[in-house]
Amino acid sequence: MIDFLSIFGLILGFGAILVGQFLDGGHLSTLINGPAALIVLGGTFGAVMLQSPTNIFLRGLKLFSWVFFPPRFHTEETIAQIIEWSNIARKEGLLGLELVAEEEENLFARKGLELLVDGSEPEVMRSIMELEIDAKESFDTQSAKIYEAMGGFSPTVGIIGAVMGLIHVMGNLSDPSKLGGGIAVAFVATIYGVGTANLLFIPISSKLKTLVQNEVTYREMVVEGLVSISEGENPRNIQRKLEGYLDKTNYDDESDVL
Numbered sequence: 001m002i003d004f005l006s007i008f009g010l011i012l013g014f015g016a017i018l019v020g021q022f023l024d025g026g027h028l029s030t031l032i033n034g035p036a037a038l039i040v041l042g043g044t045f046g047a048v049m050l051q052s053p054t055n056i057f058l059r060g061l062k063l064f065s066w067v068f069f070p071p072r073f074h075t076e077e078t079i080a081q082i083i084e085w086s087n088i089a090r091k092e093g094l095l096g097l098e099l100v101a102e103e104e105e106n107l108f109a110r111k112g113l114e115l116l117v118d119g120s121e122p123e124v125m126r127s128i129m130e131l132e133i134d135a136k137e138s139f140d141t142q143s144a145k146i147y148e149a150m151g152g153f154s155p156t157v158g159i160i161g162a163v164m165g166l167i168h169v170m171g172n173l174s175d176p177s178k179l180g181g182g183i184a185v186a187f188v189a190t191i192y193g194v195g196t197a198n199l200l201f202i203p204i205s206s207k208l209k210t211l212v213q214n215e216v217t218y219r220e221m222v223v224e225g226l227v228s229i230s231e232g233e234n235p236r237n238i239q240r241k242l243e244g245y246l247d248k249t250n251y252d253d254e255s256d257v258l
Helices: 004-023 034-051 054-067 075-092 094-103 107-117 122-170 176-230 235-245
Strands: none
Touching: 004 176, 034 122, 034 176, 054 122, 054 176, 075 094, 075 176, 075 235, 094 107, 107 122, 107 176, 122 176, 176 235
16 A cells, blocks of 8 residues: 555655745756756765665665555454464464464464464563564664665765865856856755755655564564463453554554565
């Protein structure tokens, strides 16, 4: 499902600037400058590529799709599924979940079910699964931070572009026909740097980190449910406990998230 709020925010943010420029009597064409865009975007991406490990950078690029197509978490359906597993365990024992584990598509949930079937102690199972949660959270959070880094680099690179434009202007003071282009690059580069940082890169980073936390919360709910089954808790009590996660997960689940 498309996140229309992100699309609307992107259009509103950049649209307000463009409309404001038009209403103020300026020409929109003055904000279009190829050299300035090359300096800001090329310099920003180059700096981030230099500071980031390859796997972090590539994961960050993949996470970009979450801005418009965020992962969904069907929390209520998952709770119902966990309660069903609990009922099976009470009637048939933990070994009764062996077939369920084999058919489970979500790898994270499958690992938990396999630990249940193997008779792992609740604390051991929690430790193993939380270790995986922490590792993935750290990896995805670092990947989301590449956009935060872009938001830090782009204004500075924009200033570099502005200085380069002014150098060009100063070198052509004797030729007035070349002054306009240099000045345009100088000011437009600054706009590109500050604009992309505050309207694009920093908001993207913040949104991705929020989505990563939503995924972590969802997985913690799965762990809590499976550990409760392992401890032999009553299915009704498990349901009451897991319903506390409903307000924490704002997205509905898709199996490929796990």
